[in-house]
Amino acid sequence: MKLLLVVNPTASSVTARRRVAVEDILAAGHELSVVVTERRDHATELARRAAREGVDVVVVLGGDGTINEAANGLAGSSTALGALPGGSTSVFARTLGFTNDLVVAAKQLTAALDAGSRRRVEMGTANGRRYLFNLGAGFDAEVVGHVEGGSLKSRLGQAAFVYSALVTWLSQEDRTKPHLSVKIAGEETTYGGSFVLCLNTNPYTYLGRRPLNVAPGTGFGTGLAVAVIRDVRLATLSKVMRCAFGDGHDVGRQPGVTLRTEVESVTITGEDPFPHQADGEYLGRVNTLEVGYESDCLDVVTPS
Incomplete structure (x- = not known):
């Protein structure tokens, strides 16, 4: 499976050690590419490009704001969003049922990828x-x-x-x-x-x-x-x-x-x-x- 990991290096729970651990977990059995956000709304651009290029899943290692940006880039496409708890609160990942432990959540995510566990969801909109x-x-x-x-x-x-x-x-x-x-x-x-x-x-x-x-x-x-x-x-x-x-x-x-x-x-x-x-x-x-x-x-x- 072709994965893109979008990393927000300034997110609260993202450290060099955790990032390496997450990358190793995701790379086991999958074709993994990694990109780092550099500015606001960059994750939207990266996710939209990934969808055009046929990436299967965009995994976000960042807070809820970065996950929101990626979701806006993927909406309407067949590329799925994988949310990891990389922020101070990580509401969305926890609401989906992922643990708030980043490394354990990465293992949960790879198990879900291998099982084909995904769903189509609705989103709210506000001024577009x-x-x-x-x-x-x-x-x-x-x-x-x-x-x-x-x-x-x-x-x-x-x-x-x-x-x-x-x-x-x-x-x-x-x-x-x-x-x-x-x-x-x-x-x-x-x-x-x-x-x-x-x-x-x-x-x-x-x-x-x-x-x-x-x-x-x-x-x-x-x-x-x-x-x-x-x-x-x-x-x-x-x-x-x-x-x-x-x-x-x-x-x-x-x-x-x-x-x-x-x-x-x-x-x-x-x-x-x-x-x-x-x-x-x-x-x-x-x-x-x-x-x-x-x-x-x-x-x-x-x-x-």
Whole structure:
């Protein structure tokens, strides 16, 4: 089988020793080529070229942002995506069922390749860009932007997100007023929110080993789950987090939270340009987000 390994050398869990170990595992019984990303969206270019050249599987050794880039390059092709947990959180690989131990996950991946274990999955879309597991607008994306704006992530790992969430929350001038308007397809009501999550899969993310469950039951093939959190008062956020650290079934029952599942599309607009992120990658500020759902989009390798 012809494999291309796309390596993000700056990803949190990528070290020279681990990279060599992964390359050795993948090369056993397969025709392996290795490329290194050099800039933002480079993985999209590399994956798209690999699909044109008939590569069977593009394996990504990097974080969720690099995996997202590769997925955007492979969408619509017959070349499959192999996701390894090379980031600080590695939501997508873990959601698929891979262990968070990079070397063990590489062995799982080769076993899946040998068994032909893969599936065609759906992806979310936001203003034309595809995403694999979550899109966030407002407060959530502002936190991600704060993390990516400095060296916190490389120094603190996942703790950077906790620190940035606190800094971002303290900087909010008005924690009670919703700044976003959300229109869900098929509903007459327009909802107000301080932040919005559009999930293609559950969990929303992980904090250490613990998943944050926002929409249990949401996964590939179910449509999107949309959670609108009206404000960022401490009372609201603490209740949502408490539920999310559990099984997540009560998130949508909390005051100030609107949760819809099996959603095909949603429009998010802001009073002013608002931040957004996709799969943990900060994408800047926009006035409007048109969020959708694309079926039969991407082949992914799954643990056998």
